[in-house]
Amino acid sequence: MRPRPAHRPHLAAKAATTTVPIVFGVGADPVEIGLVASLNRPGANVTGISSMNAELGPKRLGLLHELLPKAERFAVLLNPNNRNTDALTRDLQATASAIGKQVDVLTARSPREIDAAFVALSQRRADALAVTPDQLLDSRRVQLVTLATHYRLPAIYPFRENAEIGGLMSYGSSAAERDRQVGIYTGRILKGEKPADLPVIRAVKFELIINLQTARILGLDVPPTLLGTADEVIE
Numbered sequence: 464m465r466p467r468p469a470h471r472p473h474l475a476a477k478a479a480t481t482t483v484p485i486v487f488g489v490g491a492d493p494v495e496i497g498l499v500a501s502l503n504r505p506g507a508n509v510t511g512i513s514s515m516n517a518e519l520g521p522k523r524l525g526l527l528h529e530l531l532p533k534a535e536r537f538a539v540l541l542n543p544n545n546r547n548t549d550a551l552t553r554d555l556q557a558t559a560s561a562i563g564k565q566v567d568v569l570t571a572r573s574p575r576e577i578d579a580a581f582v583a584l585s586q587r588r589a590d591a592l593a594v595t596p597d598q599l600l601d602s603r604r605v606q607l608v609t610l611a612t613h614y615r616l617p618a619i620y621p622f623r624e625n626a627e628i629g630g631l632m633s634y635g636s637s638a639a640e641r642d643r644q645v646g647i648y649t650g651r652i653l654k655g656e657k658p659a660d661l662p663v664i665r666a667v668k669f670e671l672i673i674n675l676q677t678a679r680i681l682g683l684d685v686p687p688t689l690l691g692t693a694d695e696v697i698e
Contacts, residue, residue: 484652487511488641490596490621491547492518493663502663510658512644514636514666516596516621517547521558523619523634526671527591528562529689530632531617534590536565540580540607541595543570551595574603581610589616596621596635604628615681626672626697631681636666670694 485508487498493513499505502513520539527537539555541548552568559566567587571577577600584592594600594607601622608630611618619632626633644664652658674697678685690696 482508484658485509485511486645486648486652486658488514488645490514490516490636496546499663502665504659505661505663506659508658510648510661510663512641512648512664512666514638514641516635517551518554519621519635519669520551520555520593520595523593523621524555524558524564524566525562526632526634526689527593527617527619528564529686530683531591534564536567536588536590538567538569538584538587538589538592539595540569540571540577540592540600542572542597542599544572544599545595545597547595555593572599574606577603577606578610581614581616584616585614592616592618594618594620594625604630612677612680617681617683623670623672623695626674626677629674629677631674631677631683633670633672635669637668637670640668641666672697 487493487509488511489496489498493499493511494501499509524537537559541551556566567589569580569583571580592611600607604620604625605628607620608625608628611631612629617631619634620626620630621633621635623633623635623638648661651661671693672695673685673690673693675685676697
């Protein structure tokens with residue numbers, strides 16, 4: 464499989480040098496994509512932070528279930544060119560089955576296919592949508608949020624920026640915490656520590672953002688229990 468485009472700069476940097484220290488921040492498993500030999504002992508000149516966003520799909524479906532407990536049909540949007548597609552699909556289908564939901568998997572590898580996916584979602588009468596982490600889908604966040612609002616479709620996204628521009632909910636690792644950890648590792652290396660001796664850090668801080676303005680537009684009452692667990696509520 465091809466590595467997803469978002470990982471190529473990291474892999475290219477690693478391929479370009481075996482001596483210059485590299486500190487990365489990625490959303491996927493850095494072992495799986497070939498950045499490091501192992502999490503505990505990265506080896507060579509590379510280490511960094513794994514935000515784990517690619518692993519949080521089941522949690523996002525669970526949050527949709529909390530928001531819409533009576534909904535029957537969920538949908539997932541992913542890019543089939545993403546190397547995590549097969550694993551994401553398996554995990555999400557298993558989660559949907561466990562909570563008694565049907566799940567439709569829709570794919571899009573271009574802006575035009577994103578438009579077509581939302582038409583299909585409307586035709587299938589999906590109750591809610593989970594968008595998976597992907598460079599293409601992230602780059603089209605305005606399109607995604609606009610379409611979800613147009614079709615009155617409750618949606619959860621992997622990045623807080625989606626909720627900030629009008630998406631209903633987002634759940635993912637904290638970008639600020641990731642950047643802080645990258646800075647700490649960079650400082651330690653500048654003081655003489657070796658990347659090979661610094662284990663890859665897996666994210667431990669995750670954020671749930673809820674946009675109440677969008678909830679009102681969609682005619683949704685967000686359960687108080689869900690609001691109570693939110694890290695930020697956009698009024």
